[in-house]
Amino acid sequence: MYPSEFGYFKPSTLKEALDFLEKEDARPLAGGQSLIPMLKLRVISSKFLVDLNGLSSLSYVKDEGDKVRIGSMTKHADLVKGNVKESIPLLYDAARQVGDFQVRNMGTIGGSISNADPAADYPSVLTALDAKVILDSNHAKREVDAKDFFKGPFNPDIRKGEIVSEVVFPKLSGYTTKYVKVVRRAGDYAMVSLAMALKVKDGKVEDLRLAYSGVSDTPYRAREAEKLLVGKEISEENVREVAEMASSAVNPPSDVRGSSWYRREVMKVITMKALGGQP
Numbered sequence: 001m002y003p004s005e006f007g008y009f010k011p012s013t014l015k016e017a018l019d020f021l022e023k024e025d026a027r028p029l030a031g032g033q034s035l036i037p038m039l040k041l042r043v044i045s046s047k048f049l050v051d052l053n054g055l056s057s058l059s060y061v062k063d064e065g066d067k068v069r070i071g072s073m074t075k076h077a078d079l080v081k082g083n084v085k086e087s088i089p090l091l092y093d094a095a096r097q098v099g100d101f102q103v104r105n106m107g108t109i110g111g112s113i114s115n116a117d118p119a120a121d122y123p124s125v126l127t128a129l130d131a132k133v134i135l136d137s138n139h140a141k142r143e144v145d146a147k148d149f150f151k152g153p154f155n156p157d158i159r160k161g162e163i164v165s166e167v168v169f170p171k172l173s174g175y176t177t178k179y180v181k182v183v184r185r186a187g188d189y190a191m192v193s194l195a196m197a198l199k200v201k202d203g204k205v206e207d208l209r210l211a212y213s214g215v216s217d218t219p220y221r222a223r224e225a226e227k228l229l230v231g232k233e234i235s236e237e238n239v240r241e242v243a244e245m246a247s248s249a250v251n252p253p254s255d256v257r258g259s260s261w262y263r264r265e266v267m268k269v270i271t272m273k274a275l276g277g278q279p
Helices: 014-023 035-040 076-081 089-095 101-106 109-115 122-128 223-229 236-248 260-275
Strands: 007-009 026-029 048-051 061-063 067-071 132-136 141-145 150-152 163-170 175-182 192-201 204-213
Touching: 014 026, 014 048, 014 163, 076 089, 076 101, 076 109, 089 122, 089 175, 089 192, 109 122, 109 163, 122 192, 122 204, 175 260, 192 260, 204 223, 204 236, 223 236, 236 260
Parallel strands: 007 048, 026 048
Antiparallel strands: 061 067, 067 163, 132 141, 132 163, 175 192, 192 204
16 A cells, blocks of 8 residues: 655754644654554555654763663664663663664664554653653753653654654663563564563562553553562562562453463563563
């Protein structure tokens, strides 16, 4: 299928891009790895595409000590090759599992989260790390918590005339992090994925964060299940209880990738594996 006819605009500055997006029926184009297929399938339509690939000012990784700022046009491959592995290991683990080699070299972090696919890799990572999404427009700069940014399937909190300009990640000190992803085939979207951050002190859990993709309309943070393990030792019994609660508190969709029941079972398995409680 071919997309509806659309115009193309490539700005040389961020202001030019924002001016055009404010005035026209237009969508920003980053890597195009999701946008172009959706246009071809006519799931979405737009009179214009605004190509942001000439805006090098939006591609960066800035380590500011207690946090890391990442420009929205930073490609997945750049996150894998850069120093993110040391500063935000959970993001690194997710970035290297995004799509395939071609997708990682074309797609961007800003484009991915702006698409707000419930099965994508980054939304659960942003949610687990309490990241903040920065949006620019001609009128103001806006900061949105990750938990509020993803409002529903393909429905991010982006207003007319705005673009995602950067994502701010707080650094977690003393945490162990893991990103576990289950797919039907290599390079696919997650059937279920888990972004986990765990902090243990004196043999007991001080903090636990469990954020899942592929099981709800938005990234699912299992906050009640997290509380079960705080103050306790990591044991098979305790971890199993956490996995059971996390999977029972959500109603995953059934589709070609797997049934709701099967997704719950996968949640249990990957939660136990991530926490080291697998029998």
